Amino acid sequence: MNIPDPVVDVSGAAEIASDVLVIPNHxxxxxxxxxxxxxxxxxxxxxxxxxxxxxxxxxxFASEVARGxxxxxxxxHFHPEHAFGASVFVGSYVVNRAQADDLRRKGSGYLEMFRxxxxxxxxxxxxxxxxVPDVVFDGVHSLDLGGRTVLLRPxxxxxxxxxxxxxxxxxxxxxxxxxxxxxxxxxxxxxPPHDTDVSGVAWIGVxxxxxxxxxxxxxxxxxxxxxxxxxxxxxxxLRELRDETWRRRDSAMxxxxxxxxxxxxxxxxxxxWAGREWIERGVGCLCAE
Numbered sequence: 001m002n003i004p005d006p007v008v009d010v011s012g013a014a015e016i017a018s019d020v021l022v023i024p025n026h027x028x029x030x031x032x033x034x035x036x037x038x039x040x041x042x043x044x045x046x047x048x049x050x051x052x053x054x055x056x057x058x059x060x061f062a063s064e065v066a067r068g069x070x071x072x073x074x075x076x077h078f079h080p081e082h083a084f085g086a087s088v089f090v091g092s093y094v095v096n097r098a099q100a101d102d103l104r105r106k107g108s109g110y111l112e113m114f115r116x117x118x119x120x121x122x123x124x125x126x127x128x129x130x131x132v133p134d135v136v137f138d139g140v141h142s143l144d145l146g147g148r149t150v151l152l153r154p155x156x157x158x159x160x161x162x163x164x165x166x167x168x169x170x171x172x173x174x175x176x177x178x179x180x181x182x183x184x185x186x187x188x189x190x191x192p193p194h195d196t197d198v199s200g201v202a203w204i205g206v207x208x209x210x211x212x213x214x215x216x217x218x219x220x221x222x223x224x225x226x227x228x229x230x231x232x233x234x235x236x237x238l239r240e241l242r243d244e245t246w247r248r249r250d251s252a253m254x255x256x257x258x259x260x261x262x263x264x265x266x267x268x269x270x271x272x273w274a275g276r277e278w279i280e281r282g283v284g285c286l287c288a289e
Contacts, residue, residue: 039145076178
């Protein structure tokens with residue numbers, strides 16, 4: 001895999017609402033958008049970047065922002081570029097139970113898989129370990145930062161089993177993790193028989209619910225933040241992918257031919273999008289649903 005060094009550039013952090021900052025990924029592969037949300041008494045960091053060095057840079061920056069306020073960390077889901085630096089945040093890591101289960105069941109496999117890519121990815125994961133949360137919650141977790149309440153809301157099955165969005169109600173901000181991206185095809189971690197937890201059908205339902213909540217500002221896992229149209233764009237694409245796949249799935253076509261036809265249709269509709277390799281994974285997922 002030949003990609004640029006997936007380094008988190010904290011110098012690009014920008015305030016999108018009062019005491020809500022985003023460290024943007026600058027469209028670099030395996031770099032997530034990272035959030036820093038402040039209240040009067042505490043600061044919440046959303047996602048870590050890939051590995052210890054990235055997470056340490058995020059921690060240092062967040063500590064400067066916090067100026068003595070308590071720090072918490074949460075992650076949108078268990079994948080390595082989002083969570084595999086969490087060990088740097090000692091005693092502060094909070095996630096939902098399904099995500100904790102994902103880390104426990106699949107974390108070591110994903111760490112091995114990503115290290116197997118070699119190069120800068122393996123370098124970034126040197127010294128990384130599967131994180132163990134300090135606090136695991138059920139239901140929706142309300143985190144009081146002091147004059148600001150942030151909601152950590154599990155969404156149910158979608159991109160992963162343990163997906164979690166982070167809502168800042170007073171600012172109208174929503175952090176989605178990889179439930180939403182901009183400028184690329186939706187990421188389907190469909191790796192049978194090892195990981196088949198992603199569900200295109202359930203994912204569409206998740207997006208419908210997030211759209212109905214009407215956030216004013218949406219921070220996707222990767223790509224440019226925006227308004228509710230970020231969610232609508234992903235939902236509409238997932239419907240396209242489902243409809244084009246199911247239109248062919250129950251015919252006499254072989255799955256490879258379904259993939260080829262659906263890929264051609266979707267690339268023609270979205271020629272500027274990156275991540276075309278995820279179309280095949282998405283078709284495989286939806287053929288099985």
